[in-house]
Amino acid sequence: MSILKTNEDLRSVIGAKIPGLEDKVIDHIDEFAADYIAHSPFIVMATTDCEGNCDASPKGDAPGFVQVLDPKTIVIPDRPGNKLAYGHENILSSGKIGLLFFIPGTRETLRVNGTAQLDSSAELREELAARGKDAVLAIRVTVEECFFHCGKAVIRSNLWQTEKWESPYRVSFGEMYAKRKNAGNDVIEAVDNSIANDYKNNL
Numbered sequence: 163m164s165i166l167k168t169n170e171d172l173r174s175v176i177g178a179k180i181p182g183l184e185d186k187v188i189d190h191i192d193e194f195a196a197d198y199i200a201h202s203p204f205i206v207m208a209t210t211d212c213e214g215n216c217d218a219s220p221k222g223d224a225p226g227f228v229q230v231l232d233p234k235t236i237v238i239p240d241r242p243g244n245k246l247a248y249g250h251e252n253i254l255s256s257g258k259i260g261l262l263f264f265i266p267g268t269r270e271t272l273r274v275n276g277t278a279q280l281d282s283s284a285e286l287r288e289e290l291a292a293r294g295k296d297a298v299l300a301i302r303v304t305v306e307e308c309f310f311h312c313g314k315a316v317i318r319s320n321l322w323q324t325e326k327w328e329s330p331y332r333v334s335f336g337e338m339y340a341k342r343k344n345a346g347n348d349v350i351e352a353v354d355n356s357i358a359n360d361y362k363n364n365l
Contacts, residue, residue: 188309196230198272200226201225203264204220206218207220207221207261209256210252223241234305236302240299259303268322276304277306278301281300284296337350
């Protein structure tokens with residue numbers, strides 16, 4: 163094992179920064195980023211608390227569910243979820259946030275970093291409504307960094323190449339719960355049925 167501990171260690175392995183590449187990082191949402199956000203149905207939201215404990219949470223809805231209010235402000239609707247609220251608690255703790263936007267079939271992604279607040283105003287929640295339901299709350303992001311990320315990771319992973327996909331991976335929350343609680347098949351079925359019902363009726 164050879165652990166890298168300094169920037170010098172890191173650069174000795176990966177090489178120097180590419181001259182001029184940092185010029186792509188801007189401090190606002192420009193027309194290109196705004197157009198990408200308008201077409202994006204899925205993001206990963208990364209947060210951290212004041213002690214450095216991290217969380218990354220998927221957020222998704224119809225394309226354009228994240229709205230650009232102005233070049234320095236975007237809002238993310240929060241929909242019904244599991245109420246663990248790790249990301250929300252992190253925002254209350256540190257206010258730091260990082261977002262990664264995806265568009266299916268597009269190799270390039272968009273990264274946005276900044277600070278965040280939780281906004282429960284009725285007017286904004288109504289503006290962010292979907293499927294006849296107001297948003298639970300809104301995550302209001304003040305943009306500090308915005309830049310496009312090249313498509314190499316998506317290309318390597320064959321993420322959008324359907325002919326490369328394996329059969330859908332089955333996740334059973336019932337099996338996980340039963341294993342941890344030493345419960346029987348009836349519990350597995352009850353939990354999985356509850357999850358299926360939640361997917362159908364509580365989006």
